[in-house]
Amino acid sequence: MAGGGDELKLLGMWASPFALRAKLALCFKGLSYDYVEEDFKNKSDLLLSSNPVHKKVPVLIHNGKPICESQVIVQYIDEVFPDAGVTLLPADPHDRAVARFWAAYIDEKLFSAWKMVFKGKTEEEKAEGRKQTFAVVETLEGALRECSKGKPFFGGDAVGYVDVALGGFVPWVQAMEELYGLRQFDAATTPLLAAWLERVGELEAYKAVMPDAGMMIEFKKKQAQQAAAAAAADAAEA
Amino acid sequence: MAAAKKEKELLLLDFWVSPFGQRCRIAMAEKGLEFEYREEDLGNKSDLLLRSNPVHRKIPVLLHAGRPVCESLVILQYLDDAFPDTPHLLPPANSSSGDADAAYARATARFWADYVDKKLYDCGSRLWRLKGEPQAAARREMVEILRTLEAELGYREFFGGGGGRLGFVDVALVPFTAWFYSYERCGGFSVEEVAPRLAAWARRCGRIDSVAKHLPSPEKVYDFVGVLKKKYGVE
Numbered sequence: 280m281a282g283g284g285d286e287l288k289l290l291g292m293w294a295s296p297f298a299l300r301a302k303l304a305l306c307f308k309g310l311s312y313d314y315v316e317e318d319f320k321n322k323s324d325l326l327l328s329s330n331p332v333h334k335k336v337p338v339l340i341h342n343g344k345p346i347c348e349s350q351v352i353v354q355y356i357d358e359v360f361p362d363a364g365v366t367l368l369p370a371d372p373h374d375r376a377v378a379r380f381w382a383a384y385i386d387e388k389l390f391s392a393w394k395m396v397f398k399g400k401t402e403e404e405k406a407e408g409r410k411q412t413f414a415v416v417e418t419l420e421g422a423l424r425e426c427s428k429g430k431p432f433f434g435g436d437a438v439g440y441v442d443v444a445l446g447g448f449v450p451w452v453q454a455m456e457e458l459y460g461l462r463q464f465d466a467a468t469t470p471l472l473a474a475w476l477e478r479v480g481e482l483e484a485y486k487a488v489m490p491d492a493g494m495m496i497e498f499k500k501k502q503a504q505q506a507a508a509a510a511a512a513d514a515a516e517a
Numbered sequence: 518m519a520a521a522k523k524e525k526e527l528l529l530l531d532f533w534v535s536p537f538g539q540r541c542r543i544a545m546a547e548k549g550l551e552f553e554y555r556e557e558d559l560g561n562k563s564d565l566l567l568r569s570n571p572v573h574r575k576i577p578v579l580l581h582a583g584r585p586v587c588e589s590l591v592i593l594q595y596l597d598d599a600f601p602d603t604p605h606l607l608p609p610a611n612s613s614s615g616d617a618d619a620a621y622a623r624a625t626a627r628f629w630a631d632y633v634d635k636k637l638y639d640c641g642s643r644l645w646r647l648k649g650e651p652q653a654a655a656r657r658e659m660v661e662i663l664r665t666l667e668a669e670l671g672y673r674e675f676f677g678g679g680g681g682r683l684g685f686v687d688v689a690l691v692p693f694t695a696w697f698y699s700y701e702r703c704g705g706f707s708v709e710e711v712a713p714r715l716a717a718w719a720r721r722c723g724r725i726d727s728v729a730k731h732l733p734s735p736e737k738v739y740d741f742v743g744v745l746k747k748k749y750g751v752e
Contacts, residue, residue, distance in 0.1 A: 332632065332665060344621055351627045358610065358620040372586055372598035379591045384572060417574060 287312035288340040290326050292319065292499050296390075297349035300447035304353045306484035307438055308364035350382055352483050353443055367440045381422050382444040388415045389448065392486055396459060397503060400510040402515070405515040412463060419445070431478050438474070439484070448491055454499040490509040527552035527590045528580040530566050531598060532559055534741050536692030537589035538577040539731050542591050544688050546727030547681050548603035552579075593688060604680035604686055622678050623685075629669055629676065631688035636662045637693050645703040645742050646751055656704035660711045666690065666691055667715040683725065687698070691728055694719035698735030 289305065289312050291298030305312055317326055329338045330344035339346045339355065348354050355368040355387050370377050392415050395408025426433040426441060433441035455461045466473040479485055527545065530553050531538035545552050550676055557576050569578045569585035579586045579595070586595045597605050614643045640662060640736040643655035669686075670676060676686035683691070697708045697719065709716040744752060 341617065341621075346621070346624045346628075348628055348631055351624050351631065354627065355620055355624040358623065359617050373581075374660040375598055376586045376591050377629055379594065380586075380588055383588055427730065430718070 280293060282354070286342050287309075288315060290315045290317055290323070290329065290338040290340070291336045292317050294402045294495060295334075296447040296451055298348045299334075299355075300443050300448070300489070301337040301352045302488040303443050303446050303484060304356045304367065307367070307443070307489050308356055308360050310356070310360060310363060311501065316428065319504075325333055336483075347503050348448070350386065350444070353440065357440070365434070365437045365439070367434070367438070367443060369434070369439065377426065378433070378440040381426065381441045384422070385419070385441075385444050385448070389419070391425075393451070393455070395456070396501075398506050398510075400513065409459075409461060412461065413468075415462045416469055416472065423471045423475060432475065433487060438479075442475075442479065449476065449479060449485075449497045450492065451499070452476070453492060457496050458499055458503065463475075522657050525578075526582060528555060529553065530557055530563070530569065530578040530580070531557050531576050532557050534733060534738060535576060536633040536696065539692035539695075540589045540688050541577045541579060541592050541596075541729040543683070543727045544596050544606060546731060547606070547683055547688070548596060548600055548602065550596070550600060573639070577665075580699065590634065590689065591644070593630075593685060602730065606679045606683070608678050609680070610685075612629050624736075626676070626685040629666075629686045632665075633693070634687050641693070641696055641700055645746060646749060652704070654672060656706055659700055660706060663708060663712040663715055667712040670714060670718055672714070675718065683722070687722060691719070691722045692732060695732045695735055695738045700741045702739060703742070 283446055285456075287300070287302055287305070287310060290313060291301065293316060304452075312499075315323065315325070322342045323332060325340075326336065326338060327334055329340060333347065337347075337349055337352060339352045341355075341359070343502075346352050355366060358481065368378060389412070392408055394413035396405055396412060397408075399405035399408050422441070426439075430436050432438050433445070435439060452463050455463065464472040464476045480489075490505075527550060528730075529538070529545075533556060542554065555563075557563060559571055559576075562574060566576065566578060567574055569580060570576075570587045573587065575587075576742065577587075577589055579592045581595075581599065585606075586592050595597070595601075595607070595609055600676070601609070606625055608619045610616060612621060636658075639654055640659050644652060644659060647655060659730055675682050678682050678684035678686070697716075697736060701707055707720070723732070
């Protein structure tokens, strides 16, 4: 039950899509929590002791006990606070399996395609990243059609597990369009996702946790410059 | 009668040496669930596989009354959800809402199964595929992975947590024990030496019926790695 006796603390980083997922889940559940912003160049003792295996954010600490990995955190929140806000995972076993499948797909495929766009050392690698990104987005359009069954969200009438999983990536989707001209959720090619993007952006919970768009673009720009500099250094050494 | 029986049918599309497929076989055996095993020719995938897993086109795929479930860890959780009266792999939700302790145990199990997925298979592949320094790096990484898992196991007999002896993490990890011998031969190290308690856990699991029945011998796996090496021109 939310409230009395529940201490929730989230270790995150403002630009991390994985931390954003945790924030979204907490917000959709109407749960209050302490937030700790981590500096990746100077990780806190709390982060290192709470997630010694990966040393990454997000980490949710509930009454002193750490939970790591964004998908694990979201499921934990859903299970421990079942009566708070929306229920993220559906009740039907097959629907749950489908939701878990798509969340795993997003983690495995979307993020790795983007990494090729950001960190690709050659133009060929970056072009391959873009190609893979569009293939993934097309697949997600089909996923949305399958899961939503004509309703607004992957979860149906209300947001669900996959909406949170993909929702964390929305600021990057927008930043990538700005920086790379990569229109991923385009009304012409992926109408359902384009509509979903708008709808998600209008949710109160989303607006509450969404990082500043300008800051995100600056951040991604800086990351891209650093990646390019690293690539140039590698090329110079070769 | 035949139609009703068909409704409950479990069909597993799989490939004999796949540790991901073995997870599903062991899970169903632990749960006392009968299933049909169908071997896929990965060089010539069946229409059923391609239709059932159009996104990844990979095994394992579990078909339950004709509906596909893909991704081994998703399948394991599905089996818990769909067959709640069988021994659980993950600690089950308490009847009272929001049991934080059970939820925490589930979160821990999911974390470690995810760790196995993220680390073990990939590192193992690098051990047999690479040579020289990259292979040495893979070996160092593998030793660290095994030690990390051993530390999590602690002094317990099993990772446990479910209704039977084997829990979610045991089932997620145990198929890779059939690859330990191959890792050792390719990497030039000994699991017994670097992680003796994990090696003992592997032997303990190997004595359990469901595991003994569904895991290939380490020698067979090593032969298979030999075939792969030839195929990829590694030597």
